[in-house]
Amino acid sequence: MTAEPQVHVPQTTARDPNILMEVKGLKKYFPIYKGLLRRIAGNVKAVDDISFSVREGETLGLVGESGCGKSTAGRSIIRLYEPTAGQILFKSRALASDGDAKLVNLLELSPEQMKLIRREISMVFQDPINSLNPRMTVSDIVAEPMAIHGFSMGSETEEVIIRLLERVGLRPDHLRRYPHEFSGGQRQRIGIARALSLNPRLVICDEPVSALDVSIQAQTLNLLQDLQQDFNLSYIFVAHDLSVVQHISDRVAVMYVGKIAEIASAEELYTHPLHPYTEALLSSVPKPDPAYESKRIVMQGDVADPSNPPSGCYFHPRCRYAEEICKLKTPEFRELKPDHFVACHRAEELTLEGI
Amino acid sequence: MNEPLIEVKDLRVEFDVRAGIVKAVDGLNLTIQRGKTLGVIGESGCGKSMTARAILNMIPKPGKITQGKIVYHRQVKNNGDSQLEDTLELTQLDPNGKIIREIRGGEIGMIFQEPMSSLTPVYTSGTHINEAVSLHQLKAVRKVGDQIAGQVMANRKVTKQEAREIAIDMLHRVGIPKPKERVDSYPHQLSGGQRQRVMIAIALSCEPAMLIADEPTTALDVSIEAQILDIMKELQESVNMAIMFITHNLGVIANMAEEIVVMYMGKAVEQSKVIDLFRDPKHPYSQALLKSIPQLGQKNKGQRLASISGMTPDPFNLPTGCVFHPRCPMFMPGKCDKVAPKWTKVGEDHWVSCLLYEEVTA
Numbered sequence: 001m002t003a004e005p006q007v008h009v010p011q012t013t014a015r016d017p018n019i020l021m022e023v024k025g026l027k028k029y030f031p032i033y034k035g036l037l038r039r040i041a042g043n044v045k046a047v048d049d050i051s052f053s054v055r056e057g058e059t060l061g062l063v064g065e066s067g068c069g070k071s072t073a074g075r076s077i078i079r080l081y082e083p084t085a086g087q088i089l090f091k092s093r094a095l096a097s098d099g100d101a102k103l104v105n106l107l108e109l110s111p112e113q114m115k116l117i118r119r120e121i122s123m124v125f126q127d128p129i130n131s132l133n134p135r136m137t138v139s140d141i142v143a144e145p146m147a148i149h150g151f152s153m154g155s156e157t158e159e160v161i162i163r164l165l166e167r168v169g170l171r172p173d174h175l176r177r178y179p180h181e182f183s184g185g186q187r188q189r190i191g192i193a194r195a196l197s198l199n200p201r202l203v204i205c206d207e208p209v210s211a212l213d214v215s216i217q218a219q220t221l222n223l224l225q226d227l228q229q230d231f232n233l234s235y236i237f238v239a240h241d242l243s244v245v246q247h248i249s250d251r252v253a254v255m256y257v258g259k260i261a262e263i264a265s266a267e268e269l270y271t272h273p274l275h276p277y278t279e280a281l282l283s284s285v286p287k288p289d290p291a292y293e294s295k296r297i298v299m300q301g302d303v304a305d306p307s308n309p310p311s312g313c314y315f316h317p318r319c320r321y322a323e324e325i326c327k328l329k330t331p332e333f334r335e336l337k338p339d340h341f342v343a344c345h346r347a348e349e350l351t352l353e354g355i
Numbered sequence: 356m357n358e359p360l361i362e363v364k365d366l367r368v369e370f371d372v373r374a375g376i377v378k379a380v381d382g383l384n385l386t387i388q389r390g391k392t393l394g395v396i397g398e399s400g401c402g403k404s405m406t407a408r409a410i411l412n413m414i415p416k417p418g419k420i421t422q423g424k425i426v427y428h429r430q431v432k433n434n435g436d437s438q439l440e441d442t443l444e445l446t447q448l449d450p451n452g453k454i455i456r457e458i459r460g461g462e463i464g465m466i467f468q469e470p471m472s473s474l475t476p477v478y479t480s481g482t483h484i485n486e487a488v489s490l491h492q493l494k495a496v497r498k499v500g501d502q503i504a505g506q507v508m509a510n511r512k513v514t515k516q517e518a519r520e521i522a523i524d525m526l527h528r529v530g531i532p533k534p535k536e537r538v539d540s541y542p543h544q545l546s547g548g549q550r551q552r553v554m555i556a557i558a559l560s561c562e563p564a565m566l567i568a569d570e571p572t573t574a575l576d577v578s579i580e581a582q583i584l585d586i587m588k589e590l591q592e593s594v595n596m597a598i599m600f601i602t603h604n605l606g607v608i609a610n611m612a613e614e615i616v617v618m619y620m621g622k623a624v625e626q627s628k629v630i631d632l633f634r635d636p637k638h639p640y641s642q643a644l645l646k647s648i649p650q651l652g653q654k655n656k657g658q659r660l661a662s663i664s665g666m667t668p669d670p671f672n673l674p675t676g677c678v679f680h681p682r683c684p685m686f687m688p689g690k691c692d693k694v695a696p697k698w699t700k701v702g703e704d705h706w707v708s709c710l711l712y713e714e715v716t717a
Contacts, residue, residue, distance in 0.1 A: 215647050288605040
C-alpha cells in the first residue's frame with residue numbers, strides 16, 4: 001500500500017471572492033462485492049481525491065478519457081451519487097436567511113436542504129433520447145422541476161415555459177409534442193430548457209454535445225454560450241472532446257483515473273501543458289488540416305484500471321518521461337505557476353509542447 | 356498510377372416504408388482507387404453507411420438498390436503469381452450467393468463503429484441474424500482467436516493450426532499485448548479499444564483488397580483512436596489495400612484520406628483531393644461544415660461558432676431543387692429552389708454539385 005496522499009487544497013477562497021463552488025478532496029468509491037455474503041472485495045476509485053473551484057460566471061471544463069471519472073465527479077457534486085469523502089462548498093442563495101449568499105457544505109445538508117440546492121444547481125445530460133421521458137410532452141418535461149419545487153402551476157407557468165422554449169430556439173407550438181417527434185439537437189434544447197426552468201446559477205453539463213452532429217453541435221454550443229451571458233450562469237462542462245472544451249471553457253481540468261492531473265486556464269493549458277498526460281492527449285487529437293505533420297505521441301497500453309491502479313503516479317506505465325520516483329510516490333497536486341496546478345513529479349524540469 | 360477498384364455509378368438506395376419512400380442514397384457516383392483511401396464525410400442520415408452496405412450488397416430490409424451499378428474490378432489469383440482481372444457488377448449478384456460471400460470479408464473487409472453490438476439483447480438464439488452482418492461482429496461467447504481463425508478458414512485453405520497462428524500474428528500486428536494469451540480471451544475480457552483492434556484484425560486477416568471502415572474510431576478515446584489510425588495506415592501500406600473511410604470527424608479524415616466525398620441527404624455535394632477540400636472548399640455545405648468545428652489551438656473563447664442554420668430536412672419531404680437550399684447562406688431565390696444542380700468540374704479532380712459554379716462554367 002502506498003502512503004495516503006496528502007490532501008492539498010489550493011487556497012483560492014481567501015483571495016478570490018468570486019468562487020461559487022469549491023470542491024475539496026472529493027472521493028467517490030464504488031465497492032466491489034464478492035461471494036455469497038456480498039463481502040466488499042475492493043473499491044473502484046472512480047473519483048479519488050480531487051479539488052477544484054468554480055468561479056461565478058465561468059465555465060470549467062472537465063476532460064479525460066472514458067472511465068477517468070469525469071462524469072462521476074459531475075454527478076457527485078449534486079449528490080446524484082453520494083460521495084465517499086470530501087467537501088463541496090457552495091455559495092448558496094436559497095439557504096441564506098438574510099438575502100446574502102451563504103457558504104454551505106453540500107455533503108452536510110439534509111435532504112430538504114439539498115432539494116433547495118437543486119434549484120441552484122441543475123444538470124444537462126449527454127443522451128437526449130434517454131434523459132427525456134417519452135410519455136411526457138415538452139411542456140410537462142420543462143414544467144416538472146417547477147411542479148416539484150412548488151412553483152405556481154397556473155396559466156403563468158405556461159407563459160414561463162413558452163418564454164424558455166423560445167429562448168432555447170424552440171417554437172410555442174412544440175409545447176404539446178412528445179420527445180420522439182424531435183431531432184437530437186432539438187431534444188438537447190428541451191433538456192437545456194428543463195435545466196434552466198428553476199433559474200439555476202450552476203449548470204453541470206455532462207457531455208451535452210457529444211451525441212450531436214457537427215452542425216447541430218455548433219448551434220448547441222452557441223446557445224449554451226448565449227444563455228451563460230444572459231443568465232450569468234456558471235458551467236461545469238464535462239466532455240472528452242478537447243477542441244469543444246477549449247472552445248467553451250475558461251479553465252480546464254484534465255482527469256486521469258479518478259484524479260486531476262492538471263488544471264489551468266484554457267489558453268495556458270493548451271499552449272503550455274505541464275503534465276505529460278495533457279501533452280500526449282493534445283498531440284493525439286486529429287487536426288482538421290491535411291498538411292499538418294502529426295507529432296502524435298502514442299500512449300502505450302490502455303487506461304489504468306481504477307479498481308487496481310498502478311503504484312505511484314497512475315500515469316507512469318504510459319508516460320514517456322517516467323522515472324523511478326514516479327513508480328514509488330504519488331505526485332503532489334501543487335500550484336506551479338499562478339492558477340496552474342499540476343500533479344507530476346517532473347513538472348518543473350520538463351518542457352512540454354502544447355498546441 | 357490510379358487504378359479503379361470499385362466504381363459506384365448513379366447509385367440509388369430506397370427504403371419503402373409506410374410513411375413513403377426514403378431515398379437513402381440518390382444518384383451517387385464515386386470511385387475507390389486501389390491502395391488509396393477515400394474519405395466519405397457527412398452528418399447522420401446522409402447515406403454514407405448505406406453506400407458502404409450497398410457495396411457489400413447487404414442493404415437491410417426494406418431497403419433496395421433501385422438504380423445504378425457498382426463495378427468491382429476483381430483480381431483473381433491464378434496459380435500463385437499471375438493475376439487475372441475480372442469485372443463484377445455487385446448489385447446483380449445474389450445477396451446470399453456464393454460469389455458475394457467470398458467477396459465479403461475475403462476481398463472486401465468491413466469494420467463497424469460499435470465493436471460489440473452482438474451483445475444487443477434483442478438478438479436471441481431464435482432470431483435470424485443476417486449472416487453477413489454477424490460475420491463482421493464479435494461474438495460474445497467465442498474466443499477472439501477462434502473468431503479470427505474462423506474468418507481465415509472461411510476464405511483461405513489452411514489448417515486449423517495454421518489459422519490459429521495467423522490469428523496470433525494478426526493480434527500481434529494490431530498491437531494487442533501478449534497475443535499468445537489474448538488469443539484465448541473472450542470479447543468481454545478486452546477493453547473497447549482492444550475489441551476494435553480485434554475487429555480490425557478480423558477484417559484484415561484475409562488481406563482484403565479493400566477495407567470499409569464505418570466510423571471505426573468514433574466510440575474510442577483520442578489516445579486509442581491515434582493507435583488505431585496508425586495501425587490502419589501501416590497495414591494499408593504493407594498489403595496495398597484500399598480504404599473507404601466513413602466518418603463525421605473532419606480531423607480524422609484530414610489525417611487518413613487522399614480523396615474526400617462530402618455527402619448531404621443521399622447525394623454527393625463535393626468531391627476533391629483532401630488538401631483542396633480543406634484549403635478551398637467550394638460547396639456552401641462543405642464550407643459551413645469546416646467552419647462549424649471548434650479548432651484546437653485557436654484562442655476563440657467568447658467567439659461563436661459558425662453554425663449551419665436549421666436542421667436536415669425531412670427525408671419524406673425533400674426540398675425542391677438543391678436539397679441544401681433551405682439552409683444555404685448563398686441561396687439564390689428562383690434558382691436553387693427550382694433547378695437541381697449538376698455535377699460540375701471546378702478544378703483538377705475537384706467536382707461540386709452547386710448552381711453557383713454552373714453559372715461560372717456555363
